[in-house]
Amino acid sequence: MTEAGPVFREAALADVPAVVALVESAYRGASSRAGWTTEADLLDGRRTDEEGIASIVADPDAVLLLAEHPAGGPAGARLLGCCELRRTGETAYFGTFAVRPVLQGGGIGASLLARADAEAVRRWGSAALEMTVIAQRADLIAWYERRGFSATGHRRPFPYGDERFGVPKRDDLEFLVLRRATGGPPGAA
Template identity: 50%
Template sequence: MDTALRPAPGELTFRDATAADIDALVTLVESAYRGDSSRAGWTTEADILEGQRTDPQEVAAVIEKAGSRLLAVERDGELVACCQLEHRGDHAYFGMFAVSPALQGAGLGKVIIAEAERIARETWDATEMRMTVINAREDLIAWYERRGYRRTGESTPFPYGNERFGIPQRDGLRFELLVKELDRG
């Protein structure tokens, strides 16, 4: 590769994930949200949910689905973050967002979500971004609110009994819908 095309050291690169990335992506998402390794960062759900956050089949489905992209984010050739974007008519859905626990709190999340919003606008002409967040994650919801997302008051029940989503450690969990209007910019 021509050195002029290489990113500067520490610079983030974004690319569409491929089947070759599945195992690394599952490991990244799990490390950011579940188990003791997730406690190194602030996005842990370890006290709310045990069990898996995702699996190879779910990651493969996101990669392969029409109108969906799973962005792999690298720094110096190392996978450090990812996020899902899915085209849903006039809006895009943002999900499976994970940043390596060792790098959380350093501003990467802000850069990644801004790039995801840009891609949704430019690729699909999306007018808004939507996501769902577990209602017990007030700190995470507040982080998204600081990025311009608003609570809609809409929510869906957590699928208790379906271990594919994890094993709840408390009652009353719901997925809350957050929305942000995307500037034409």
């Protein structure tokens, strides 16, 4: 990555296959173990699919942001990261967040989060970002806390039996709801 950092743009339907491949590589299977965001010890199966990603792209109350290499290149090599923003009243839901595993820890995620924060304010005047994280992912929760998120005290059940979210390897999974005011810290490591 150059000092200029990634370039950002809104995803189009043509980007769906590359986004699915990126998200899967960051969270599932052997490739996910090259980074630290893997859920491979908690879940098997898929993390997303083309239908799910296409629905985000098509939703007028959502945007899928892409972080790309500034020098371009083939679609698979150009895509560095992605995230979803969805208008949910005064807050914006932040999800579908992935960075190519071999590039994790290099600042792309923090840059993408900062851009998502600014986009939520610009597009919808959002006062906060809200997200869910599997509660058993202490390392990931700590990363978000260093970037200004905190637990809301709310938890949501994991959708057992719905394989669109993966095939659980344990029976105690649940989601922790995290929130931060927009304009939060861009990201100290």
